[in-house]
Amino acid sequence: MKKHIAVLAGDGIGPEITDGAITVLKKIAEKYGHEFTFEPLLLGGCAIDAYGEPLPAITTERCLKSDSVLLGAVGGPKWDSLPGDRRPEKGLLGIRKAMNLYSNIRPAKLWSALADASPLKKNLVEKGIEIIVVRELTGGIYFGERGKYVDESMGETAWDTEKYSVEEIKRITKIACELAMKRSKRIISVDKANVLESSRLWRKTVHEYAEQNYPEITVTDMLVDNTAMQIVKNPAQFDVLLTSNMFGDILSDEAAQVTGSIGMLASSSLGDGTRGLYEPIHGSAPDIAGLDVANPIATILSAAMMLRDSFSLTEECDAIESAIARVLDEGYRTADIMSEGMKKVGCREMARLIAERV
Ligand code: NAD
Secondary structure: OEEEEEEEEEOOOHHHHHHHHHHHHHHHHHHHOOEEEEEEOOOOHHHHHHHOOOOOHHHHHHHHHOOEEEEEEOOOHHHOOOOHHHOHHHHHHHHHHHOOOOEEEEEEEOOHHHHHHOOOOHHHHOOOOEEEEEEEOOOHHHOOOEEEEEEOOOEEEEEEOOOOOHHHHHHHHHHHHHHHHOOOOEEEEEEOOOOOHHHHHHHHHHHHHHHHHOOOOEEEEEEHHHHHHHHHHOHHHOOEEEEOHHHHHHHHHHHHHHOOOHHHOEEEEEOOOOOOEEEEOOOOOHHHOOOOOOOOHHHHHHHHHHHHHOOOOHHHHHHHHHHHHHHHHOOEEOHHHOOOOOEEOOHHHHHHHHHHHO
16 A cells, blocks of 8 residues: 655654654555655744744645645744744644544553553552543634733733534534444543533534434533543543543543553544544653653554554554554553663664564
8 A cells, every 4th residue: 555644743852753653654564565655844833943834835735635644743932932823833723724634533541561650549540441532623712713902990801712513513423423333332522511502502412413323322421520530530431532622632631641641642633534634642842852762652653543544554553552562561661651670761762662563
């Protein structure tokens, strides 16, 4: 199979971790007889430095011509003082929108070799944790109208809006239902329907859509504040967790931490077609950039999801996941998941070890 992959390494640790994923993808290509080509493109802070904008037109154009996109992370203190519309994150939101990627799937899985890395008590993690967060990605408050004004009595004031349409809710519910059908046939839908009008529409639409189209699926509602508690109190109760853009952003980081390290969590963003955007859920980690200590596993797992979800290469995806499990079972750890008696390795070495075991 021939595939052309756009690579948006981004900023901070982005180049190191995407290099790690490319090392593993090249090994997969060699072993299974595929031809993968990689096209580096600029996004985020590095694009601001080169083009004066976080999402240059050439990046969008080339991504839309690729078979899929692998992304590292964007942002860093260098660009923090720029106005909102010129910040690196604007590039990230822009490319998701340009590719019409409205779903973000974030599996938070506790690897058995890393059970000790979870901050939760042993009795809570021994039942296993695998929370598949399905987050709506192109609507809600991150894309709603916003503004700033000076209020006569309160002074400088700012506002943002949370807005969802039935169509937006239906299409993300479909993605969650498809996933749930391959798993436990249970969805927990998270909202704030006791306060927000947009959440009440969310709740009503999710139920109507699931009941009409996927009658075997059980949908349970959970308020977002309770969900934040339940993820640390009883994480095993979750399987597919469906939620809006902002709630998903926050809850997936919490789920990530419960499973050990943010450096282990992958994500895929998809729309109606097969071209997706695959990225780790963590940021650009400027505090460790360039030190060869970052954990590349989240990005390598994202590349594995690309093989499965965009290219239907399930066996190749499984080969990467098994290689990661083996490396962890053999005791290799990057600094973020290091524990006593384990063998500490850097970013490059971790990627090499995984590629070797593919
Ligand atoms: P972060 O995820 O970059 O880092 C949080 C902590 O986790 C840091 O201590 C970091 O060293 C550690 N960490 C993250 N990834 C790691 C990895 N692979 N291996 C080992 N340790 C890892 O979040 P932050 O510090 O809040 O943000 C830093 C920058 O990243 C900011 O500019 C932010 O806007 C940006 N950001 C980008 C994305 C993205 O590109 N998708 C997401 C979140 C944050």
